Amino acid sequence: MTRTNEERRGLGADIVQRLLPHRRPFLFVDCIKRYRLGEVRSIEASLEISVNHPVFDGHFPDWSVWPGVYVIEGLGQTTQLLATLEAIRRVGAERQDESLGLDALEALDAAYSLRPGAAPSQEGLALLEKMSRSPIVGLASRVDLRFLEPVLPGCRLDYRAQWTREQNGVLGFDVEALVRRRPVARGELGASINTRIPTIRWATASGGLQSAKP
Structure with missing residues (x-):
């Protein structure tokens, strides 16, 4: 079924961790809230910032502030x-x-969340396996961000990104980070296509989830 430019439902933490190579404490996206693909490509994601994160042990000793470089990294992810x-x-x-x-991702997300739903198709799982071996996106090639307000522990950091250009293997994005709907950073990021999705046994994961369902 084709759904070009239709807004798609969000994806939870388990799917995020299967799409990104990053791991805690340097994984700075908890979930995808919604996204749109095709001619218009955009995404909204978020991170709950816990005061228990180890970075607050030293940043700063007398005033806990989420590092700006972590905001950049979260937007990059x-x-x-x-x-x-x-x-x-x-x-x-x-x-x-x-x-x-x-659709296979959404079915897997439903299984992880113990929600009723159709099992992912074998064709969809095979596609995800193939994507594990395909170059996707790599290191930032351009960072042009303006920080507007400090980010403090105990808040939810919302990310927004829109894909604006693609040329010679370099992607461009307009990005924004918000807390309580107030922008705390905005600007542009560029990324080069030179890495891969983590190697994942999607079919194995799906089978384990199906057998674990009540």
């Missing part, structure tokens, strides 16, 4: 998620169904 999802859509489109892998 958000753009990587968007690029990865768009790559999954494109591979599906080559097979005449651009929702093939995306």
Whole structure:
């Protein structure tokens, strides 16, 4: 089923960790709230900032402030998620169904969340396996951000990113970070396409989830 430019539902922490190579304490996206692919490509994600994060032991001793470099990294991880999802859509489109892998992600997310739903198709899982071996997006090639307000522990940091350009293997994104709907940082990020999705046994994960369901 084709759903170009239709807003798609969010994806939880377990799916995020299967799409990104980062791991705690340097994983700065908890979940994807919503995203849109095709001609207009955008994503919204978020991170709950706990006062128990180890960075607050020294940043700063008398005033806990979320580091600006972590805001940049969280926005970068958000753009990587968007690029990865768009790559999954494109591979599906080559097979005449651009929702093939995306629907499999949603089915896996429902299983992780113990929500009722259809099992992911074998074709969708096979596509995700293929994407584990495909180049997606890599290190930032350009960072142009303006910080507007400090980010403090105990808040939810919301990320927004829109894919604005793609040329010679370099992607451009307009990005914004918000707390309680107030912008705390905004600007542009660029990224080069030179890394891969983590190698994942999607079919194994799906089978384990199906057997674990009550």
